[in-house]
Amino acid sequence: MIASAGIRRIGVASVMAALLVVLLAGTRSHAQAQSSPAVAEMGKLRLLYVGHPGSDREKDFAQFLGQHFATVKTGDLKAFTDKDADGFDVTILDYDGDGFKAPRPKVSLGFSHPLVTVGVAGGLMCSQWGLKTGYM
Amino acid sequence: MGDAAHAESLNHEVYRTPFAIEPSFESWKTPDNYQRNHLGVDKLLDQMKVWRVQQTGKNVGGVVAYSRGFTDSPDAEVLAQGFNVGKEYGAVGIGRQGNFLQWGYSAPPSQMTEPGRKLFLNCIHYIHRFDGKAPLVRRRASPRIDAVRLGAIINKINGDQEKFFVGQFPEELYGKYGQDPDGLVKYYRENLEWVYRDRVFKVDEELKGLGLDSNRKIESLQRLIELLDDPQHAATAKQLLTRYTDRSFETGQQGRQWLAESKDRIYFTDVGGYKFKVVPEGYLTGK
Numbered sequence: 001m002i003a004s005a006g007i008r009r010i011g012v013a014s015v016m017a018a019l020l021v022v023l024l025a026g027t028r029s030h031a032q033a034q035s036s037p038a039v040a041e042m043g044k045l046r047l048l049y050v051g052h053p054g055s056d057r058e059k060d061f062a063q064f065l066g067q068h069f070a071t072v073k074t075g076d077l078k079a080f081t082d083k084d085a086d087g088f089d090v091t092i093l094d095y096d097g098d099g100f101k102a103p104r105p106k107v108s109l110g111f112s113h114p115l116v117t118v119g120v121a122g123g124l125m126c127s128q129w130g131l132k133t134g135y136m
Numbered sequence: 137m138g139d140a141a142h143a144e145s146l147n148h149e150v151y152r153t154p155f156a157i158e159p160s161f162e163s164w165k166t167p168d169n170y171q172r173n174h175l176g177v178d179k180l181l182d183q184m185k186v187w188r189v190q191q192t193g194k195n196v197g198g199v200v201a202y203s204r205g206f207t208d209s210p211d212a213e214v215l216a217q218g219f220n221v222g223k224e225y226g227a228v229g230i231g232r233q234g235n236f237l238q239w240g241y242s243a244p245p246s247q248m249t250e251p252g253r254k255l256f257l258n259c260i261h262y263i264h265r266f267d268g269k270a271p272l273v274r275r276r277a278s279p280r281i282d283a284v285r286l287g288a289i290i291n292k293i294n295g296d297q298e299k300f301f302v303g304q305f306p307e308e309l310y311g312k313y314g315q316d317p318d319g320l321v322k323y324y325r326e327n328l329e330w331v332y333r334d335r336v337f338k339v340d341e342e343l344k345g346l347g348l349d350s351n352r353k354i355e356s357l358q359r360l361i362e363l364l365d366d367p368q369h370a371a372t373a374k375q376l377l378t379r380y381t382d383r384s385f386e387t388g389q390q391g392r393q394w395l396a397e398s399k400d401r402i403y404f405t406d407v408g409g410y411k412f413k414v415v416p417e418g419y420l421t422g423k
Contacts, residue, residue: 038154042261057244064245068257089267090260099199099242112235112270114263119242123199126238130274132212132407133231133238135199 046071048088050080057096065092077121080105085113093125094118104128137240138195140164140186140219141229150215150262155254159187164219173224175284186219189229189252190243197242200227205279205407209233210415211272215259230259234271237263269419273408280328280406283337287313287320305336332379332410340379342372351380352404357412361391380404381412 047069051058053076065072075084077095080103085091091113095102099120107115107129117125120135127134143161151157163183170180200218203226207213211234218229218240229240237259245253286304290313293300301310305320313320324331327339329350340351346369348356357380363373365388377385385391395402401415 036154038261042154042257045260045264047260060244060246064253069260089264092260109274110270112268114235114237114265114267116237116239116260116263118239120197120199122238123201123240126201126233126236129236130276131236131238131271132206132209132233132273132275133201133228133236134275135201 043068043070045069045089046073046087048073048075048085048091049094050075050077050084050091051094052077052096055096057094061092061094077105078103082107082111082113085111085115088113090114090116092116092118093122095121099124137198137200137218137220137222137227137229137242139188139190139192139241139243141189142217142219142225143185143187145214145216148213148215150258151255153258154261155258157251157255157258159249159251161185161187166225167219167221169221169223170225173285175224175281180225184219184225187251188249189216189241189255190248192243192247195221198229199240200229201231201238201240203227204281204285205405206231208279208403208407209273209405209413210403210420211269215262216255230255232263232266234269235263235266236271272413272415272419273405275407276409277333277406278337280324280331280333280337283324283331284321284328286337287324288317290317290320291315303336306338333406340376343376346372346376351410352406354399354402354404354412357381357402358395361385361388361395364388364391380410 047065049058049061049065049072051061051074053074058074062072062074077093080093093105093115102121102124104125117123117133123133123135146157164186166180166182166184174180198218200220200223203214203224206228212232214228214231216230217226220227231238239256239259241252245256248256283305290297290301298310298314301314309320313323324337329352330340330344331337332340332351343351343356346359346363348359350356360373360377363369364385366373374385377383377391383394385394398414401417402412403415404412
């Protein structure tokens, strides 16, 4: 389980930055202009990125996500449990390096929070959970 | 899987909102593995239309999920077919099952293309909608088309080929088809609608004997329920209903009541265990 103190608040995008993204997106094309309210809605989502703390990959994701979402926090995949997703709208599970060596946390059968799994590590997690999105 | 996705899924809303995805398309040579793993009777094109999701310059590093059986339950959908050099054409690069969305590409955002980054954001936005929608099924069995796929390679297996055969197919078929992959494939292709998995891939002769043309059509389920009231076939019908549902029916009336209550929400899944299952009320609302 990730202790609350273990979740570092990083790269929390300002509302202004989110609005800037919306405005820039809105000028690019007619289709994008039509979806601007959806961009703003998306920016309100509270995200938890769970990966390898301190890694370049974590920084890469956190920086990017911070440009688009008002709330982005990070956690450690090694210690992830179901409850860590509480209070977030979407959780992202990822890891750097060899995905075959990445931690594979357990989630309960009833776990129903929105979850994005990434890459080899994500595919192997999905396999472990018996999902069709699994690698094998 | 490497950097690219096929262009087939672009009409899905995840390509439109919040950001419009406007990829640049390229034509890439069809990988040899696509031809090798292709189970259709038609030949695949030599070139395929793709777009780059990321720019690692590698043709491996990400992962795709098997497409076979992926969409046999209404909780799952393909969002992008991943261009890959290991599995089949159509394998799933980005897919969703219930509240889980797998992004099979490997690169962090700084190595994604601009359309790739937008699609990643759209996926985050999209999966939020499925809060509270846990998957309906878990992988319990290989889909029936795997009988055809595995039948084709029985004589290409390194090691004990007989052991492999009896691990996938009924032992009694070994004498006839043990050295005849083409015959085995033909047998399963011709009987595909009656295939189920009970340790190995079996053809349901009981169901065929009742004159039913498939084990996965709702009409077959209806007919089996009707046959519960037929003294001549009731025992077989009851046995088959146990095989293909998670329920036990003593009378046709019980079955008809269940059907009436859930008919519009019934689906059949190979992967979920060769069963008719019922989508919980409200599960698909808002999808």
